[in-house]
Amino acid sequence: MQPRPHPTLAVAFWSPKFILDVHLGLLKARSHSMEEHIGQLWHRLITRAAATGYPQAAVELTQISKAVGVLFRALGGDGGLRVEATTATAHGARRHWLQRLAGTHQQIELCWRDAEALRLPARIDCFPKKALNRDLYLWLAALAAGEIDPTQPWFQLNQALTKKTLQRFPGLQPRYQRLVKAQLALRPNLARLSPDEAAVERAIQLALRQPGSVTKWPLAKRPHQPVYLWLHPSPPVSASLVVVATPDESPTQESGKKAVDDKRRRRGERTEMPDGKKGLLAFRLESLFTMAEYTKVDRCTDDEENIEAAKQALDDMEMVSVARDNKPAASSLRFDLDLPAPAYDDTPLGEGILLPEWNYKQQQLRPDYCCLQPMLATTAQPAELPSHLKRTAHRLRRQFEALIPKRVWHKGQQNGSEIDLDAYLLHIAECRQGRMSAERGLYREFRGSSRDLACLLLADLSLSTDAWVNNNARVIDVIRDSLFLFAESLYATGDRFAMYGFSSRHRNHVRFHTIKTFEQSYDATVRGRIQAIKPGFYTRMGAAIRHASTLLNQQKLSQALLLLLTDGKPNDLDQYEGRYGVEDTRMALHEARKLGLQPFCVTIDEKARDYLPHIFGSHNYVVIRNPSELPRELPLLYARLTHS
Structure with a gap:
């Protein structure tokens, strides 16, 4: 026998007001979902329309990093530099109206070199042919292998590097000419530029065709379009960070967390921790909230579950700021690398040994710079395998x-257990010829070698x-x-x-x-x-x-x-x-x-x-x-x- 529903509950669930509320909720959810879906379609459409690259001809740095590193060092580049993905920086040049509408093409990855690494774009797809994009990687490596004079203006430095590279390595000339032809095809039309911008663009194109021919750089109100074949005009310089170091996780360590290995180099700065009062600037603009200045997130304890979303947020940041939160906590876990107490530590042997250390920036040894302390395990007990x-x-x-050397006969010895017949016959022959070697050994010994x-x-x-x-x-x-x-x-x-x-x-x-x-x-x-x-x-x-x-x-x-x-x-x-x-x-x-x-x-x-x-x-x-x-x-x- 089926139980009958409670009459009060039945009226409450099936009342006209309840049914209306349900329908309104479904309509709102459907409307919100539809708005989000249309927004995503619009974003993909306008972004695709504003795109200027050639994805089908793209070349990734990970695919060619070994060849780039070999070429860079073979042409005289510093062997101590790593090959890494560069940082995208804002260029400020004029953008097409579709690009402004889509909010794209504000930043670009250009090649540059510092004391740590040769930094190249993580992906090159600016040319319609894959071979050209690959040639661009190799050309930038060859260009960066030259001697860079930081006192030279940007346009003179790149012209001088190009001219010297082509003189030292004439085999690169055909590759350079192909790249120049492809680069000029992407440059803006001079007729559509203002007079000052046209003068700058004309100088760039002449410098690409004839490196070293442009000695005076025209001035313009707006920055010029980036030049893919040259080094970065003003590479980003990040302030040095002084952070409490922790040992790197071993690449062999496995855990349940999903990790994304991003090879791009990020710009960073040390800053003070904000007070948290200006993080969310709320104003009504078509019911949208805008995040301004910063978002306070403790990444030491709060990990983003959606790793792709976190990576996308990182890609949108031109500068990553790092701050120390000095706010006291109610409870904390102390994790310092303090030395253990002497009673629990290994036994030191002696007072320590002073050793030098090499400072590569000054190119000299620092005498007695390090103190090495020989140690012996205190708690070690004799053990079996x-x-x-x-x-x-x-x-x-x-x-x-x-691998143990076997016992063999050692001939020509001064002393031994037996006479060496070969040495003895040779000795007799020399005596009859009137010459004799006093140093010749006449014995042999059967023993092992070490x-x-x-x-x-x-x-x-x-x-x-x-x-x-x-x-x-x-x-x-x-x-x-x-x-x-x-x-x-x-x-x-x-x-x-x-x-x-x-x-x-x-x-x-x-x-x-x-x-x-x-x-x-x-x-x-x-x-x-x-x-x-x-x-x-x-x-x-x-x-x-x-x-x-x-x-x-x-x-x-x-x-x-x-x-x-x-x-x-x-x-x-x-x-x-x-x-x-x-x-x-x-x-x-x-x-x-x-x-x-x-x-x-x-x-x-x-x-x-x-x-x-x-x-x-x-x-x-x-x-x-x-x-x-x-x-x-x-x-x-x-x-x-x-x-x-």
């Missing part, structure tokens, strides 16, 4: 035993190694297993080796952890130190490499291998960031090579190819794509490096 590594270690030991080499493994123990790999192991655990198997393999060959780890916090505290010295034997004590390693702070590579080079050079053997195991690029809290840290590390490796050492880098950083060729050289590093394979690959790599 972890059970999950025993099978792999047994297989590697058997493979490495093949491998005249030493290896020092330097492991990066920065805080970034605390990241997870494939959600089942941390980077520090992978490094720990690698050290175990490396030591097991080299112990089987009898090669001299040492192992150290390093991290840093400012230049006055570079921690250099002793795991195994050259004089120590590999035993349970060393295994306990490997088991005790833990993530530290930051990565001041230069100081650690200099001290490791000193220790390795003291062995005085014919082959000395310096292996660096890392998961990222040099960085620290102070100015040891970006190119400064890269150049100091590069200089430390140059000093190591002058001592006769052989540096080699093993990394799991997927972005290492952007900076390691400049630091180590194109053949002195290897990237392990799957970090979990590092423990097995590291000993085999050592075998290949020392095979000769």
Whole structure:
């Protein structure tokens, strides 16, 4: 038997007023949805009508960045500069009425170069042919490889660079002529410009056809149309930001968050935190609210769920301002990289070692600039090889035993167990001819030979190694297993080796952890130190490499291998960031090579190819794509490096 509805409820739900309210609500929702749909269609239509590019012929910087980097450095460009996407900047030139209606073509990406990177457009689609857009990338790289005089006016500088580039590399002449022809086809019609704008446009076109012919630049009220073949007239210069640094997330760290890797370079500035009273300026303009000045969003704690919407908002910003919110919180989580208390820290060995550091801007070494502190794990207890590594270690030991030199006959010895018949017959023949060599050995000895080499493994123990790999192991655990198997393999060959780890916090505290010295034997004590390693702070590579080079050079053997195991690029809290840290590390490796050492880098950083060729050289590093394979690959790599 079905229950009967309550009569009061039935009247309330089916009253004429309720039905009218429902219909009005549906009409409003449908009207709002229709307005939004028509607005989107109108936006797409007017934007497409105002577009001037050729999407079908577009070339992305990611597709050609390697070729651009090779060409830039081959033509004399600074090898320490990265190749990055540039920042879109406002040009202020006259726009077509459709472009003004659509609100587009206000900004443009032009090429420029600074002390950190060569900055190129993220996408070029200005020409109708894909080959021309690709040629434009290569031409801009060749142009930026020349010597830039910042005191020259913009139009004279670009003419001088163009003229010198074509003189040095005549093979670029046909490509340049094709680009000039395509560029002139896009320039505005002189007849439709005002007299002053026409004079400027005429000078630009003449300078493109005949670089160096324009010596006096006409003046105009409005800026000219951008010139794609030239460098930026006034590259943006951002104020330096001083922010509390946190270790970079390892590229191997995986999480449930969706990430969008945007290669574009953004303009940034440091500013004061607004008071929040002028953020939303409300005025009635067809029932629209306009956001003025800023939107206060704490990006440390509030992430945009719609990542595409956040990226679109970022693309609309010409300047990204960063401010520190000093507002006290009711509760907070303290996350500082303070040093642990002495009772819980590792044991320092000595008073510290003063080391120099290379300042690439001044092109000189700063003497006694860094303090390196040797450390020894206090809580390390003797340990056995972890059970999950025993099978792999047994297989590697058997493979490495093949590297042990076999016993062979050593002929021509002054002393030995048997007479060397070949040497004796030669000695008799010389005596009968009236000449005799007193230095000739007449004996032979059956013994083994030794491998005249030493290896020092330097492991990066920065805080970034605390990241997870494939959600089942941390980077520090992978490094720990690698050290175990490396030591097991080299112990089987009898090669001299040492192992150290390093991290840093400012230049006055570079921690250099002793795991195994050259004089120590590999035993349970060393295994306990490997088991005790833990993530530290930051990565001041230069100081650690200099001290490791000193220790390795003291062995005085014919082959000395310096292996660096890392998961990222040099960085620290102070100015040891970006190119400064890269150049100091590069200089430390140059000093190591002058001592006769052989540096080699093993990394799991997927972005290492952007900076390691400049630091180590194109053949002195290897990237392990799957970090979990590092423990097995590291000993085999050592075998290949020392095979000769």
